[in-house]
Amino acid sequence: MELRHWKQSDAMELTSMCNAVDRHYLSDRLPNPYTEKDAEEWLKMVTDNDAMTGIYRAIVCDGKLIGSISVEKKNDDAEIGYMLLNEYTNKGIATEAVKQICTIAFKVLSLEQIMANVFQPNIASMRVLLKNDFKYKGVIPNAVIKDGNAYDLLIYVLTVNSN
Numbered sequence: 001m002e003l004r005h006w007k008q009s010d011a012m013e014l015t016s017m018c019n020a021v022d023r024h025y026l027s028d029r030l031p032n033p034y035t036e037k038d039a040e041e042w043l044k045m046v047t048d049n050d051a052m053t054g055i056y057r058a059i060v061c062d063g064k065l066i067g068s069i070s071v072e073k074k075n076d077d078a079e080i081g082y083m084l085l086n087e088y089t090n091k092g093i094a095t096e097a098v099k100q101i102c103t104i105a106f107k108v109l110s111l112e113q114i115m116a117n118v119f120q121p122n123i124a125s126m127r128v129l130l131k132n133d134f135k136y137k138g139v140i141p142n143a144v145i146k147d148g149n150a151y152d153l154l155i156y157v158l159t160v161n162s163n
Contacts, residue, residue: 001093003057003069003100006046010058011039013065021067021083025122028146030083054078055105059097061088069097071105071114078105078114082128094128102132106160113159119144120152134158 006014018034031038046056059067059082067084080101084094102114116134118125130136134156143153 001059001061001096003097003104004060005050006043006056006058008040008043008047010065011036011043014039014043014058014068017065017067017085020085022086024146025119025125026083027081051108055101055108057097057101057104059084059093061093066093067097069101071101071109071111073109073111074115078109078111080105080114080116089124094125095131098128098132102158111160113157116156116158118154118156119146120154126154126156129156129158132158133162135162 015034015036015038018030018039019032023030023032050056054070054072056070056072057068058065059069066088067082069080069082071078071080080098082094082097082101105111105114114134116125116129118129120139135158137155137157139155140153142150144151
């Protein structure tokens with residue numbers, strides 16, 4: 001597994017991945033269906049903003065694009081987000097990707113902390129964060145409506161001192 005910078009030539013593969021990924025616990029910020037135009041616009045935003053307002057990386061395994069991960073500045077904080085194709089979950093890939101991107105983000109973006117928001121039933125994501133020393137900070141009850149279901153939003157934080 002490696003994290004690499006995104007390239008404009010990733011548009012078709014990114015489009016395919018975003019349409020194949022399990023969206024059950026992903027933000028609705030990701031368009032559905034995801035078009036090649038969506039991919040091209042997102043890749044341009046990444047090119048324009050990487051290392052300034054966020055760190056954006058492709059997750060690659062054996063030369064194949066299998067996921068996406070980012071840490072984006074949000075006002076005084078930064079927020080991590082990630083996704084993997086289903087066939088690559090539960091293999092330690094997300095745990096390693098989170099470890100690598102947090103190290104980069106703390107250094108490059110001069111952050112004090114990185115936040116993660118997790119839908120209550122997403123136990124796999126909670127484990128990834130805990131393995132990377134994120135600390136549970138609280139819950140916002142019924143904060144997210146997804147596919148007609150209300151989910152609590154769990155807040156996790158990693159501080160620069162714990163990384």
